[in-house]
Amino acid sequence: MAPSGTSHATADHMTAVSRELSSASTALANEFVRQYVSTTDSGSVDRQAPVEAFEMAVHVIDLCANGLVDRPPSGGTPPGGMPATGPPSGRGARMALQGKPVAEAVEWLRLLERVVTDHVLAHATGGMDEIRAVLGRLAELFDVLCTRELESFTATYNELAGWQARVSTDLLSCLIAGPVVDASTVNDQARMLNINPHQRFRAVAAYHDPAPTSQQWVRARRRIMEVLWRHDPRREILLRERRGLLLALVPIEREGPGLVDLLTTMLDGEPGRALFVSAGEPGQSLSAAGHSCRQALSALEISIYRDQRGQVTQCTDVILEVLLAHNRWVSKRLIETRIGQLVEKPHLLDTLRVYIACDMALQRTAEELVVHPNTVAYRLRQIATLTGRDMRRITDIGDLNVALMAFDAIQMRRDREEARTDLRARLFA
Structure with missing residues (x-):
């Protein structure tokens, strides 16, 4: 026909x-x-x-x-x-x-x-x-x-993409969880994803604040992924995310600019106004990279608490805070033995914090607090009396600074328990 x-x-x-x-x-x-x-x-x-x-x-x-x-x-x-x-x-x-x-x-x-x-x-x-x-x-x-x-x-x-995303998410979830993961299991799953597990991996975490709309998160996520793919053209990246929160495990043995340098350059622009970014220490292999994921999330929580947006907070930059955040008993003992008398006097805690940040300069501290230098001197004498520390000695100031870090770590844990910044729980939700 x-x-x-x-x-x-x-x-x-x-x-x-x-x-x-x-x-x-x-x-x-x-x-x-x-x-x-x-x-x-x-x-x-x-x-x-x-x-x-x-x-x-x-x-x-x-x-x-x-x-x-x-x-x-x-x-x-x-x-x-x-x-x-x-x-x-x-x-x-x-x-x-x-x-x-x-x-x-x-x-x-x-x-x-x-x-x-x-x-x-x-x-x-x-x-x-x-x-x-x-x-x-x-x-x-x-x-x-x-x-x-x-x-x-x-x-x-x-x-296939859906299957790979599920395997990638499950593998990263196992690494984040904490218990030791069998290396052969990790390696087998990595090969299924066409990833070489015998290279060094580093975790990168990003958080968008304020909470983004779907379109805002799509744009922010695209900017982050462009940086990660530029660093790793082979795309051997493991990824887990929720809206406003992303954790990626990225190979670092690549030519060209380093991962942190690329992320810093990205944050110099418009994304830096809304993004907190952190990085853990590299793991020697994929099966050993779980600690890098936990470090990146802990560093990100500290970055959010300190409002350090627009920069890459590396775990080594806040290593003491990370340790204190994960050891509540040590943090409480540091607070009780060093600044316990100041906890109920917020103006003295603020004065001590600014005094340390201003390198123990009385005039700069007064300008930062917008008070008279004599007021600062009076408060410092009160702090010395209550803590038994000499406010002119570097070692005593160092002790008090560690106690302030412990105080912040306890406050951060309280925020986590109130489900405000528990990033790991949010990823697993």
């Missing part, structure tokens, strides 16, 4: 071309294999076995021959007259599984289209209108076939 909307001459010509394609399908398939294998050897297309390529070509040529002369009633098939069956091959799905570019899912079809088109032109017997009609129909048919391969690629790619 001739396709609707065509003249009898065009229909007859299409029927003749259809018969010609059917009789020449073996020769055309062999020509396709010859060109296809040659292209494969050049490295631009993934290698396929010649027999498989031949069978794909014969099948597609038969579909085209049938499509030239037979288009079932409207609604029976997709546009172009292809039968309502699956794609002509599983190549699109295979390319997705192999991590190949999407173009390789349809490149073989475009090569076969050129072979078929060249054959039609070489054996053309009708007028220009009939030839244009045949070439137009062939283009439609190959477009449908390419669309199906792309749909196959997309469906498999999305399924």
Whole structure:
């Protein structure tokens, strides 16, 4: 049956071309294999076995021959007259599984289209209108076939991406949790994700404040991921996130600028006004990188408490605070034995904190507190009397400074218990 909307001459010509394609399908398939294998050897297309390529070509040529002369009633098939069956091959799905570019899912079809088109032109017997009609129909048919391969690629790619995201999230969750993880289990899961587990990894955490909308978080996340991917073009990154909070485990043995330098440069711009970022110490392998995740989250909590947005807080910068935050008994004892008498006198605690921050300079402290220098001197005498410390001795000031860190650590733990900054709990929610 001739396709609707065509003249009898065009229909007859299409029927003749259809018969010609059917009789020449073996020769055309062999020509396709010859060109296809040659292209494969050049490295631009993934290698396929010649027999498989031949069978794909014969099948597609038969579909085209049938499509030239037979288009079932409207609604029976997709546009172009292809039968309502699956794609002509599983190549699109295979390319997705192999991590190949999407173009390789349809490149073989475009090569076969050129072979078929060249054959039609070489054996053309009708007028220009009939030839244009045949070439137009062939283009439609190959477009449908390419669309199906792309749909196959997309469906498999999305399924694979979802699976990889789940495995990545589960693996990172195990590392964050704390208990020792069996190295062989970690290595096996890493290889499933095409990640080399025997390299050094470093954790990076980011927190958006105030709580972002979905669009704000998408923009912030994209900026962060652009930095991480620039550092690691291979994308061997493990990731876990909730809106406003992200934890990534990133390989660090890469050429170019360091990870912290790239993040610092990013924070110099607009993202720095809303982002807190921290980094843990590198682990020697993936299975040993759990401590880096916990360090990064602890450093991030301290960064949030201190309002250190727009900069990268490394665990080594706040190592004492991290230790105090995870040892409540030590923190309480430091407070009781050093500044216990000041806890109920916030103005003295504030004066002590500013005095230390101003390098024990009386005039600068007064200016920072917006009080008279004599007031500062009086308060310092009160602090000395209550704590038994000499406010001019470096060792005594150091002791008091550690006690202030312990005080902040206790306050931070209280915030965590009230579910305000318990970042690990938020990630696992």
